[in-house]
Amino acid sequence: MTPTPILMLAPPGGDIAWAAGTLGRGERMLALPELRLSAAKTVGEALALHARAEDRAGDGLLRTVAQLRFGAQRLDTIEAAQAWLQRRAEWLIPTLLDWLLRHAGPRHLVLHEPHAALRINDTEQLLRALPDALVVQLVEPVARYCGRLHRDMHGRLFTPPEAQHHVGTYPVLAPSLMWYRVHDTLLRVRKEQPERRWRMLRADLLRHRPDRVLPPLWTDIGLNAASPPLSPLPFAHPGPANAPLGDDVSYLRAPQDWPDPPDAPLDPAIAHPDLRALAERLGTPLSQGIVS
Template identity: 40%
Template sequence: MSTPAPPPPPAPLFILAAPFSGASWLAGVLGRHPGLYALPQVFPGMAEEVGELLELFALSQLSHGDGLRRSVAQLAFGGQGAVQIAAADAWLQARRGWSTTELIDWLAAQVAPRRLVIPDAEMPLRPHELQGFRDRLPQARWLHLVRHPWSQGCLHAAWLREQLFVPVDFRDHAQTPPLPEPQLPWLRSNQNLLQAAADWPESQWRRLHSEAFDTDFAGSLGGLCDWLELPLARADLEAMARPAEWLYAQTPEGSVRGGLEAEVWADFAPELEALAAQPRLDAPLPWRRDRQGFAPEVLALAKRLGYC
């Protein structure tokens, strides 16, 4: 008598957000639930094949490839040390011909019956990636995570000022010299996600303010777990309140130390964190030299998303 095939793994959940909106932090929270397995950022939307993805990682001025390398090292070889990372690199090179859909399917199978969770704060910036993501993973669920543009802007602007490389489209060219302007990625990401939501089955996506976890941590997680058809015991909630204990929150030894959004690693001054925690839409922006307020289209979108 043949053994019945195991059921397919649950469709993965993607946490999609503008940069510095808390996607990696929420992945750490959800990754502590026994029914979920959260990865670092692996950027599957950047390419259709693994080989192309690896080539883009090699060209990146940032550590885009670290999250995928750490994930494969952990799931295929049992750790994230130098030996396991080297084995993961060889494993990925041997599968250059795989599609990124096959790669996601493999990752999901390794953690089944838990649901795979993947944060991504770059895919929302590029509509073609969102469309390709929908076409290649039509059963996936996704969470549109939103942060108030004031809070996001305070933190993102402070980090951008310290970077040697800032994308051209993250700069306000109306200023001389052009300076980093976090309104731009906030607006583009959230506009793109709203547009994508219009074409996606409502049962497969939901929107959540990151501030909801500050005001009602248990209730916000309870609503998410209900949507994902997962129980939420007291012990689960206590574990999820400690995202620093998530497997990928730790900094591994060696050179492969990335994979999480920069805000997870950033050491913000208490004064800046206090400023970010007092969001406003009607005040001069503290990161702008000209002290202008939000652009009209940012104000309109923020109000559409429920901020005031």
């Protein structure tokens, strides 16, 4: 029986890579890089989207296949992974994900796809491709998220979503609108899912009180509720020169060393009643600070 995977969903540019890596440090866990598969129906479509992207979107998938199929992440195994995927261009994405799950055994995979929730169809397609996954919706306070994303987006231009439908990148929205759009989408999708399949996880609690929030997740996927021992992370470093990206190694830092994001310029959308109501509903009201 394939171990139950965890699928983490959240807005792009926040704490999702760190959070997935934190969960993936368990002895029977394995956190993968971002695979960027949610917008494609086949492996060939995913490779084509990755090739057109501007941010080396395919590195995470190449590193994953290199590690699981060829046992290492080197220049030659990345090239072998590329050829392996090209020979399977007609595979449906669920077939590829099933292969990953089987070859990661007996470990439970932790996948994170922050771009999936930008489009409800992508989210639903990903959930159908991983029918047994426990979905974890990661919630970061909107003010903290906006500060982090504002820093990352500095100097980038706004691109309307309709201009992105035929390229390998995704829409860039104002940070508060990105936060609202993703979490509103996820809550609407959640209504169609069995209650046992969906969990909410606050990023600030994971950072400061992991002993409180992790044991229920371990229980949900069939592990002992006690925190499992830590294990090495095969993706917790930059990849080789032909696939250097795809993962965020910053989760290896201690929480107390994690810098707060810079203050963002005042975003008028934060004051919108709908955004305030959603923040309250998610348990992260705008007045909330970091948990001490």
